[in-house]
Amino acid sequence: MRQSASIRLSLAFVLVAFVCLLFADLQISTSNPWQELGRLALGVVTPDFAAVDYLGKAVIRTLAFAFVGVALGAGGGFMLALCFRHRVIRAGCAIIRAVHELFWALLFLQCFGLHPLTGVLAIAIPYAGIFAKVYAEILDETDPEPAHALPASSGRLSTLLYTRLPLAWSHLVSYTAYRLECGLRSSAVLGFIGMPTLGYYLESSFAQGHYSSVGALLLIFYVLIATLKLWVRPRLLPLYLMAAPFLLGSGLPIAWSNVSRFLTQDVIPAPIRSGEGIAGLGPWLGDLLTDQALPGILNTLLLTQIALVLTGALALLLFPLVSSHFTRRLSGTAGHMVLVILRSTPEYLLAFILLQLWGPSMLPAVVALAIHNGGIIGHLIGQRSNTLRLRPDAPHGVERYAYEVVPRLYGPFLALLFYRWEIIMRETAILGILGVATLGFYIDSAIQEIRIDRALVLILITALLNIGIDSLARHLRARLRLRYRANSRQGC
Amino acid sequence: MTSLTLHEVVADYGEGRVLGPLSLTLSPGERVALVGKSGAGKSTLLHLMYSHWRHRNAALIPQQLGLVDTLSTFHNVYMGGLPRHSIHHNLITLARPFRRDIDAIFPLLERLEIADKCWNRAGELSGGQRQRIAAARALYQAGSVLLADEPVSSLDGPQAAAAMTALTETYDTAVLAMHDVELALRFCDRVIGIDQGTIALDQPSRRLATSDVLPLYAS
Amino acid sequence: MTHRLMWLLGATLLLVTPVASAEPFVFTAIPDEDETRLQKRFQKVADYLTDELDHDVRFVPVKSYSAAVTAFRNDQVQLAWFGGLSGVQARERVPGSRAIAQGVEDTEFRTYIIANEDTRLETDAGLSDEMRDLSLTFGSKSSTSGRLMPEYYLREHFGEPPEETFSRVGFSGNHSRTISLVASGAYQLGAVNYAVWENEVEAGEIDTDAVRVIWKTPRYPDYQWTIRGDIDDRFGDGFTEQVQQALLTMDDPDLLESFPREGFIKADNDDYAVIKEVGNELGLLDP
Numbered sequence: 001m002r003q004s005a006s007i008r009l010s011l012a013f014v015l016v017a018f019v020c021l022l023f024a025d026l027q028i029s030t031s032n033p034w035q036e037l038g039r040l041a042l043g044v045v046t047p048d049f050a051a052v053d054y055l056g057k058a059v060i061r062t063l064a065f066a067f068v069g070v071a072l073g074a075g076g077g078f079m080l081a082l083c084f085r086h087r088v089i090r091a092g093c094a095i096i097r098a099v100h101e102l103f104w105a106l107l108f109l110q111c112f113g114l115h116p117l118t119g120v121l122a123i124a125i126p127y128a129g130i131f132a133k134v135y136a137e138i139l140d141e142t143d144p145e146p147a148h149a150l151p152a153s154s155g156r157l158s159t160l161l162y163t164r165l166p167l168a169w170s171h172l173v174s175y176t177a178y179r180l181e182c183g184l185r186s187s188a189v190l191g192f193i194g195m196p197t198l199g200y201y202l203e204s205s206f207a208q209g210h211y212s213s214v215g216a217l218l219l220i221f222y223v224l225i226a227t228l229k230l231w232v233r234p235r236l237l238p239l240y241l242m243a244a245p246f247l248l249g250s251g252l253p254i255a256w257s258n259v260s261r262f263l264t265q266d267v268i269p270a271p272i273r274s275g276e277g278i279a280g281l282g283p284w285l286g287d288l289l290t291d292q293a294l295p296g297i298l299n300t301l302l303l304t305q306i307a308l309v310l311t312g313a314l315a316l317l318l319f320p321l322v323s324s325h326f327t328r329r330l331s332g333t334a335g336h337m338v339l340v341i342l343r344s345t346p347e348y349l350l351a352f353i354l355l356q357l358w359g360p361s362m363l364p365a366v367v368a369l370a371i372h373n374g375g376i377i378g379h380l381i382g383q384r385s386n387t388l389r390l391r392p393d394a395p396h397g398v399e400r401y402a403y404e405v406v407p408r409l410y411g412p413f414l415a416l417l418f419y420r421w422e423i424i425m426r427e428t429a430i431l432g433i434l435g436v437a438t439l440g441f442y443i444d445s446a447i448q449e450i451r452i453d454r455a456l457v458l459i460l461i462t463a464l465l466n467i468g469i470d471s472l473a474r475h476l477r478a479r480l481r482l483r484y485r486a487n488s489r490q491g492c
Numbered sequence: 493m494t495s496l497t498l499h500e501v502v503a504d505y506g507e508g509r510v511l512g513p514l515s516l517t518l519s520p521g522e523r524v525a526l527v528g529k530s531g532a533g534k535s536t537l538l539h540l541m542y543s544h545w546r547h548r549n550a551a552l553i554p555q556q557l558g559l560v561d562t563l564s565t566f567h568n569v570y571m572g573g574l575p576r577h578s579i580h581h582n583l584i585t586l587a588r589p590f591r592r593d594i595d596a597i598f599p600l601l602e603r604l605e606i607a608d609k610c611w612n613r614a615g616e617l618s619g620g621q622r623q624r625i626a627a628a629r630a631l632y633q634a635g636s637v638l639l640a641d642e643p644v645s646s647l648d649g650p651q652a653a654a655a656m657t658a659l660t661e662t663y664d665t666a667v668l669a670m671h672d673v674e675l676a677l678r679f680c681d682r683v684i685g686i687d688q689g690t691i692a693l694d695q696p697s698r699r700l701a702t703s704d705v706l707p708l709y710a711s
Numbered sequence: 712m713t714h715r716l717m718w719l720l721g722a723t724l725l726l727v728t729p730v731a732s733a734e735p736f737v738f739t740a741i742p743d744e745d746e747t748r749l750q751k752r753f754q755k756v757a758d759y760l761t762d763e764l765d766h767d768v769r770f771v772p773v774k775s776y777s778a779a780v781t782a783f784r785n786d787q788v789q790l791a792w793f794g795g796l797s798g799v800q801a802r803e804r805v806p807g808s809r810a811i812a813q814g815v816e817d818t819e820f821r822t823y824i825i826a827n828e829d830t831r832l833e834t835d836a837g838l839s840d841e842m843r844d845l846s847l848t849f850g851s852k853s854s855t856s857g858r859l860m861p862e863y864y865l866r867e868h869f870g871e872p873p874e875e876t877f878s879r880v881g882f883s884g885n886h887s888r889t890i891s892l893v894a895s896g897a898y899q900l901g902a903v904n905y906a907v908w909e910n911e912v913e914a915g916e917i918d919t920d921a922v923r924v925i926w927k928t929p930r931y932p933d934y935q936w937t938i939r940g941d942i943d944d945r946f947g948d949g950f951t952e953q954v955q956q957a958l959l960t961m962d963d964p965d966l967l968e969s970f971p972r973e974g975f976i977k978a979d980n981d982d983y984a985v986i987k988e989v990g991n992e993l994g995l996l997d998p
Contacts, residue, residue, distance in 0.1 A: 110781055113781065435882055
């Protein structure tokens with residue numbers, strides 16, 4: 001019965017995606033992409049490490065921003081997790097994590113400018129919201145009995161420190177370590193808007209067609225992420241954390257008057273600032289909603305729903321690459337590498353490459369999102385499949401896939417897909433900056449026009465949309481009783 | 493200390509009633525053995541007592557022991573004394589225990605013959621050793637009443653007797669769920685038999701022989 | 712516990728901004744074309760100004776037009792090479808700031824509308840209904856030559872917003888990218904800064920068979936150097952004057968070629984009144 005409910009739901013999602021396809025602009029319009037793509041392919045396979053002057057510095061900055069941002073986020077998130085019961089805290093965390101790092105950075109750029117604080121806070125704040133939620137879930141999943149057996153009046157803090165915390169510790173640590181991988185990605189992505197990280201040079205090299213530098217930068221990025229486990233050791237962590245703040249660079253000095261100007265002028269809606277008062281607010285907001293927010297919401301939803309279904313399909317196709325039920329040792333290693341590349345390449349770059357290939361439409365964005373997210377879910381489902389024990393005489397090949405493995409993994413697969421739903425929507429933001437007319441596009445326009453008041457309203461709408469999708473997904477998960485342990489839902 | 497009482501308490505699980513309504517009074521200095529076959533409601537009754545009496549400094553040894561596997565034996569035992577110390581003291585102890593506390597806890601561990609495991613993590617130890625950690629925690633807590641659910645079930649004869657002696661010397665008021673009837677009669681002065689969620693037997697132990705209790709275990 | 716302490720330590724250190732001994736004079740520029748070229752060009756300018764002014768002058772690159780305006784507004788840079796629109800945006804937000812110099816060419820700047828060969832639109836074909844329902848890319852959203860003026864003239868000609876004339880309207884980000892997107896056919900039409908176009912044609916980087924100029928806009932004022940109003944108080948009396956003189960007397964052909972400009976002449980805020988008007992009309996500036 002439950003099985004058929006999840007199949008029905010899946011079909012409904014596929015149907016919705018098909019309806020979205022009718023409204024989405026997915027035209028292929030390039031006439032001569034091959035020359036540029038050929039150069040790109042050549043560049044990526046002939047990486048030129050000498051071409052990037054500031055390579056070492058960029059790597060250090062990327063690491064430093066990731067470490068400091070994630071550490072602050074983890075510290076703040078932990079504090080918040082302890083009072084996650086309170087509705088206000090929960091709602092606050094939902095809002096701060098619903099806003100993409102890039103938007104936080106664009107806002108902080110307004111008050112702190114090109115100072116490291118901009119990048120650090122842009123990572124730390126949304127991460128604190130995510131950490132708070134997941135830490136709270138992990139703490140809730142611990143065995144309550146030890147705390148119950150403590151003498152009465154042991155005190156809340158002592159109870160926490162002696163029972164729930166040590167019980168949850170290993171899960172907290174492994175989740176935090178994995179978030180560091182996400183932090184590296186975020187840190188790199190912040191380069192796209194001017195932080196001195198790998199993304200900065202990646203974007204430049206890309207825009208200028210220096211594809212050998214692109215190859216070098218991507219390779220370094222993959223290696224950083226793939227070897228994370230080798231150099232992030234508990235013993236070395238204090239050392240990294242001590243060093244990181246000093247390696248952020250100094251950027252440009254902060255003038256604190258800008259912060260107060262940001263808070264008292266920039267964010268105030270234009271009609272109020274210009275003295276029109278509340279009366280002018282209605283038309284201002286109305287225009288903003290009908291001209292920008294509504295089309296933005298529509299495109300965001302179209303893009304999200306199509307990308308979600310394509311992500312699911314891709315994940316189901318990709319997971320055998322890393323599943324021991326379908327691979328041998330050598331092909332398994334190759335499969336792992338393919339998935340690492342798919343999931344660590346920033347969507348922005350994927351979309352940019354595909355834009356060259358297919359021309360400007362929603363298609364590059366849809367495919368970029370699906371490749372990246374399909375890579376992540378495929379990886380997780382593949383790992384999960386390795387815990388399955390099949391009977392010795394189980395069929396092989398396609399029959400094994402269709403009869404033995406997929407039916408067992410379909411529940412966890414759907415659960416993961418629903419967890420990623422909101423994340424996919426959040427990521428449409430970056431692609432907006434590339435020109436797909438999602439909410440992110442209009443936010444970027446408002447920032448370009450230095451109309452922070454408009455940007456803020458649109459960011460808030462984006463956040464609410466994310467929260468809406470998140471609660472819908474939660475509702476569906478609860479109805480189908482789909483669960484996936486907080487700690488195992490890895491993927492940024 | 494005044495008597496501890498339960499008045500017409502019940503426990504439900506889902507639709508069904510698993511315990512009660514029942515009432516009982518525990519006088520200071522009274523040690524009660526709860527007997528009855530498994531599923532009769534002994535553990536439920538103990539938890540009910542704990543929730544009613546926790547704030548009167550009751551100590552609990554649950555059947556699952558309630559140990560924190562990732563912490564050492566010492567820390568698990570120290571937990572019995574959390575309310576006696578300031579929060580800083582507890583915090584520092586987590587990183588580096590004070591001599592004074594080690595001196596207080598070590599003899600308890602020696603008495604239960606697990607002093608050599610003082611700094612091992614609880615998760616690494618055997619069932620019997622873990623059970624003695626939970627007992628030591630109750631000893632260190634030195635509360636007003638002990639509520640223990642099969643506290644020595646994984647210990648062999650002499651070890652079980654030693655642990656029971658230690659527990660009963662510290663706690664003259666206690667409720668112990670026991671399946672070993674002889675041990676129950678030896679260390680308790682009152683026996684309460686539970687059958688199908690109600691009190692089927694309530695007698696001073698000196699008037700009972702093992703054979704009087706056995707019918708409770710018959711199906 | 713030690714970790715928590717270190718995080719705190721890290722946070723505190725972050726807030727301590729380095730104190731420079733003598734305040735450097737910092738400038739930036741809108742990133743309107745390839746970054747390596749910009750970096751090279753403006754590093755040369757920084758060196759030149761350092762010599763001329765006998766003061767530490769630094770160039771800071773930014774990633775977007777708005778970042779340039781924000782840095783200027785936040786006083787993280789004191790001087791900037793802005794486009795027409797970004798200059799107006801910046802001066803509106805920094806009272807007292809003014810345009811002090813522009814390129815000789817900037818009094819009569821223009822935009823080229825370029826087309827991919829597959830559109831079969833001929834060189835100098837002019838604006839025509841054959842352009843309808845093709846795709847078009849502007850440059851940056853706040854670019855004067857890449858967006859504001861071409862959009863203005865396209866609206867004027869077709870009598871409707873570009874989104875209605877063309878099948879798709881995009882923003883490439885900068886002029887170099889506009890050219891490469893039109894060359895690849897990703898967009899069929901593009902609006903590009905004429906100076907960047909001529910420069911790249913001269914450098915042989917454009918296949919003029921694949922991309923051709925189909926229309927040139929009328930002339931309008933564009934790029935200018937804009938300086939903050941409080942410079943004399945902070946860097947000494949007459950510093951603004953010195954900066955302006957240094958820019959106006961710049962005659963090293965190597966330096967000027969990299970812009971590319973013949974030389975620099977005086978400018979003031981009123982030169983850009985028309986840009987402000989058009990900006991208001993298109994809703995890119997708040998009236």
